[in-house]
Amino acid sequence: MTQHTAKHYPQHIDLHPVMHVQGTVRLPGSKSISNRILLLAALAKGETKIIDLLASDDTLVMLGALRALGVDWRQEEQKDPHTLHQVHHVKGCGGELPNKKADLFMGNAGTAIRPLTAALAVIGGDYTLHGVARMHERPIGDLVDALNEVGAHISYTGQPGFPPLHIRSGQFKAERLSVRGNVSSQFLTALLMVAPLMAREHAVSIDVVGELISKPYIEITLNLMRRFGVQVEQDGWQSFTVQPGQQYQSPGTIHVEGDASSASYFLAAGAIAGGPVRVEGVGRDSIQGDVRFVAALELMGATISMGDNWIEASSNGKLKPIDADFNHIPDAAMTIAIAALYADGTSTLRNIASWRVKETDRIAAMATELRKLGAEVEEGADYLRVTPPAVIAAATIDTYDDHRMAMCFSLASLDGAARRGNTMRINDPKCVAKTFPDYFAAFAGIAHDQLI
Numbered sequence: 001m002t003q004h005t006a007k008h009y010p011q012h013i014d015l016h017p018v019m020h021v022q023g024t025v026r027l028p029g030s031k032s033i034s035n036r037i038l039l040l041a042a043l044a045k046g047e048t049k050i051i052d053l054l055a056s057d058d059t060l061v062m063l064g065a066l067r068a069l070g071v072d073w074r075q076e077e078q079k080d081p082h083t084l085h086q087v088h089h090v091k092g093c094g095g096e097l098p099n100k101k102a103d104l105f106m107g108n109a110g111t112a113i114r115p116l117t118a119a120l121a122v123i124g125g126d127y128t129l130h131g132v133a134r135m136h137e138r139p140i141g142d143l144v145d146a147l148n149e150v151g152a153h154i155s156y157t158g159q160p161g162f163p164p165l166h167i168r169s170g171q172f173k174a175e176r177l178s179v180r181g182n183v184s185s186q187f188l189t190a191l192l193m194v195a196p197l198m199a200r201e202h203a204v205s206i207d208v209v210g211e212l213i214s215k216p217y218i219e220i221t222l223n224l225m226r227r228f229g230v231q232v233e234q235d236g237w238q239s240f241t242v243q244p245g246q247q248y249q250s251p252g253t254i255h256v257e258g259d260a261s262s263a264s265y266f267l268a269a270g271a272i273a274g275g276p277v278r279v280e281g282v283g284r285d286s287i288q289g290d291v292r293f294v295a296a297l298e299l300m301g302a303t304i305s306m307g308d309n310w311i312e313a314s315s316n317g318k319l320k321p322i323d324a325d326f327n328h329i330p331d332a333a334m335t336i337a338i339a340a341l342y343a344d345g346t347s348t349l350r351n352i353a354s355w356r357v358k359e360t361d362r363i364a365a366m367a368t369e370l371r372k373l374g375a376e377v378e379e380g381a382d383y384l385r386v387t388p389p390a391v392i393a394a395a396t397i398d399t400y401d402d403h404r405m406a407m408c409f410s411l412a413s414l415d416g417a418a419r420r421g422n423t424m425r426i427n428d429p430k431c432v433a434k435t436f437p438d439y440f441a442a443f444a445g446i447a448h449d450q451l452i
């Protein structure tokens with residue numbers, strides 16, 4: 001396999017069967033942490049120095065939006081004895097944004113459009129937000145309703161309930177907001193992040209209506225708000241209160257952990273095809289819920305070890321099937337659907353309805369592509385059941401402009417012994433640029449004994 005960068009991706013990549021994986025991967029920065037820190041730094045008082053921000057499409061659209069809004073930031077490289085670090089300096093605007101009018105392209109980044117919509121609605125101005133075609137099919141109505149109910153002026157310029165959006169200055173009377181939690185946790189994250197801007201004179205409470213999904217992402221939000229000096233009072237997962245008079249303050253320097261969802265591909269590779277494979281950048285100390293992916297790999301029989309800032313996985317014979325609820329790790333759970341190909345029985349992934357409203361309808365896409373490999377797949381509104389084939393067939397995998405489809409299905413090239421020895425073709429691999437532009441180079445770095 002040749003190495004690729006995001007800029008030079010071909011129309012497809014052919015992956016020859018990989019007999020053994022081993023090695024160490026330094027992870028790119030966490031997408032969820034990067035985009036939260038960028039917005040918090042822009043809203044804070046003082047300058048924030050961010051080390052190891054993720055460089056990918058999702059963070060580029062956030063950085064571009066901040067620039068268009070008049071936020072001053074600059075980037076430099078710093079070298080320590082072993083590693084080159086990206087360093088960003090963001091000059092906080094103390095709860096204001098200099099440019100009162102802007103047209104913002106948000107790509108397909110949920111972590112950019114949702115929190116920015118809330119921030120712009122609360123701060124006020126004349127803004128339009130739009131993205132790629134799929135972004136215009138991803139719901140945002142629950143967030144818009146929650147904000148408009150307390151005086152925001154957000155309207156739809158396309159389909160009601162979906163971007164593009166037009167935001168104008170509103171008249172806020174926000175002491176108590178409510179938001180539905182069962183479509184995306186990013187709506188609650190967005191409201192939490194702007195709550196201190198609304199809680200100038202009185203406390204602001206946010207009530208969650210119905211079930212809240214993807215809860216560990218709320219923990220990331222609360223953790224980072226604390227790092228920027230704002231405490232949130234929490235009543236279970238039902239209600240969140242910000243007391244008045246709290247302002248975001250720059251923490252000075254802040255470091256971005258490696259991305260735990262990106263870690264899942266390498267750890268699964270170690271669990272499937274030998275190992276050990278080590279990822280550096282996340283470990284025991286991580287604030288990302290997706291590190292709990294390793295508990296699922298352990299249930300499947302893999303051997304896992306962990307330090308403060310690294311995780312290692314290796315195989316321990318054939319994987320066992322798994323039947324579990326994956327609501328807490330929706331992104332990394334896609335990797336389990338592929339690991340299930342290598343298990344000696346049927347696996348069931350439950351409570352994953354949110355897959356249907358992400359980069360593509362991931363339940364449908366996963367079912368279609370797994371079937372190409374010979375798996376028997378049952379698809380429900382909120383679950384996926386995978387029975388592996390005796391031998392994984394070679395196939396041409398479509399990726400639906402979904403980075404995780406491309407990264408997951410690269411793992412179907414593993415363990416040549418279970419394959420017919422043909423190559424696995426991944427169409428449109430450049431979609432990995434959403435969160436991990438160098439993914440295929442990193443994968444090539446742990447792939448050994450390829451049958452060419």
Ligand SMILES: O=C(O)C1=C[C@@H](OP(=O)(O)O)[C@@H](O)[C@H](O)C1
Binds near residue numbers: 183184213
């Ligand atoms: O808040 C976040 O950083 C994210 C929350 C999750 O979305 P949902 O809450 O929509 O499940 C996750 O899938 C997404 O990749 C990142």
Ligand SMILES: C=C(OP(=O)(O)O)C(=O)O
Binds near residue numbers: 108110111358404435
């Ligand atoms: C769902 C995802 O992205 P987003 O942040 O755009 O929701 C993802 O990265 O898997």
